[in-house]
Amino acid sequence: MKLITRNTDYALRALCFIAKSDGKIIPVSGLARELRVPQPFLRKILQVLSKKRILKSLKGQGGGFLLKRSPVKIFLPDIMRIFQGKLRLNECSLKKLLCPEQKTCPLRKKISGIERYVLRELNAISIASLIG
Amino acid sequence: MKLITRNTDYALRALCFIAKSDGKIIPVSGLARELRVPQPFLRKILQVLSKKRILKSLKGQGGGFLLKRSPVKIFLPDIMRIFQGKLRLNECSLKKLLCPEQKTCPLRKKISGIERYVLRELNAISIASLIG
DNA sequence: GACAAATGATACAATTATGGTATCATTTTA
DNA sequence: TAAAATGATACCATAATTGTATCATTTGTC
Numbered sequence: 001m002k003l004i005t006r007n008t009d010y011a012l013r014a015l016c017f018i019a020k021s022d023g024k025i026i027p028v029s030g031l032a033r034e035l036r037v038p039q040p041f042l043r044k045i046l047q048v049l050s051k052k053r054i055l056k057s058l059k060g061q062g063g064g065f066l067l068k069r070s071p072v073k074i075f076l077p078d079i080m081r082i083f084q085g086k087l088r089l090n091e092c093s094l095k096k097l098l099c100p101e102q103k104t105c106p107l108r109k110k111i112s113g114i115e116r117y118v119l120r121e122l123n124a125i126s127i128a129s130l131i132g
Numbered sequence: 133m134k135l136i137t138r139n140t141d142y143a144l145r146a147l148c149f150i151a152k153s154d155g156k157i158i159p160v161s162g163l164a165r166e167l168r169v170p171q172p173f174l175r176k177i178l179q180v181l182s183k184k185r186i187l188k189s190l191k192g193q194g195g196g197f198l199l200k201r202s203p204v205k206i207f208l209p210d211i212m213r214i215f216q217g218k219l220r221l222n223e224c225s226l227k228k229l230l231c232p233e234q235k236t237c238p239l240r241k242k243i244s245g246i247e248r249y250v251l252r253e254l255n256a257i258s259i260a261s262l263i264g
Numbered sequence: 265g266a267c268a269a270a271t272g273a274t275a276c277a278a279t280t281a282t283g284g285t286a287t288c289a290t291t292t293t294a
Numbered sequence: 295t296a297a298a299a300t301g302a303t304a305c306c307a308t309a310a311t312t313g314t315a316t317c318a319t320t321t322g323t324c
Contacts, residue, residue, distance in 0.1 A: 060292025
């Protein structure tokens with residue numbers, strides 16, 4: 001029932017570190033040492049962030065990663081969605097099987113309310129607010 | 133990021149059905165037909181509920197399951213804990229590895245707040261409230 | 265008493281999600 | 295040209311979830 005998985009967590013730490021580095025180009029090698037995360041795994045994560053246009057990458061010697069947007073404009077759900085897919089606390093466990101009370105299921109209704117609250121709260125957390 | 137796993141969900145449906153049956157003894161066979169859930173799996177789930185003293189069981193022909201407590205006194209977290217373990221949205225993904233900012237980690241603080249809210253809300257959901 | 269219908273206990277298997285490694289190709293700078 | 299970086303991608307390991315299978319025991323009914 002974890003809200004945040006490990007790769008999201010690593011991604012957040014990396015983003016925070018890069019954000020604090022104030023424009024310097026950060027290579028994976030340095031980041032991995034700093035965060036004590038396995039370098040190949042971290043590398044994969046940063047590549048994904050790069051493809052998703054959260055980071056900008058520079059190849060070649062002296063290359064590495066930079067933020068592509070201001071840390072004020074990167075929010076938790078942006079990152080969570082990348083690594084964890086849709087943010088839904090509430091999917092009916094009977095996927096395509098028909099739930100007899102699909103429309104009116106009282107449990108779904110109650111959990112939907114909780115979901116809305118959680119998303120609102122998460123949307124208020126930016127990288128900037130984590131390092132501030 | 134599902135809040136409720138499949139076996140919890142099945143358990144809840146079963147409890148609701150039994151609660152609505154008003155004291156009648158319900159065998160797994162009937163329940164499985166009714167809920168369209170694989171009977172052996174449902175059986176395992178009910179056995180667990182029985183061991184955890186949510187249900188009472190009667191063996192032998194004509195046997196089955198009954199609620200052991202009033203549906204007003206069975207709450208979502210009771211069932212979730214049985215099938216999903218501790219209710220924590222917030223575990224640090226670096227389990228025993230040392231997180232350098234264990235105490236002050238700003239992300240943990242924010243998520244703790246969300247967790248408290250979610251638990252409060254879940255604690256307000258009883259089986260009775262689901263069938264009411 | 266025998267049989268059928270139920271649960272108790274428990275071991276095993278399949279599937280999926282998560283976490284992680286390995287490797288080759290390409291780019292860039294010194 | 296070599297070294298240091300990312301891009302792309304395929305593969306592997308582990309754990310959690312979702313089940314199945316089986317044998318033992320209890321109990322009511324004929």
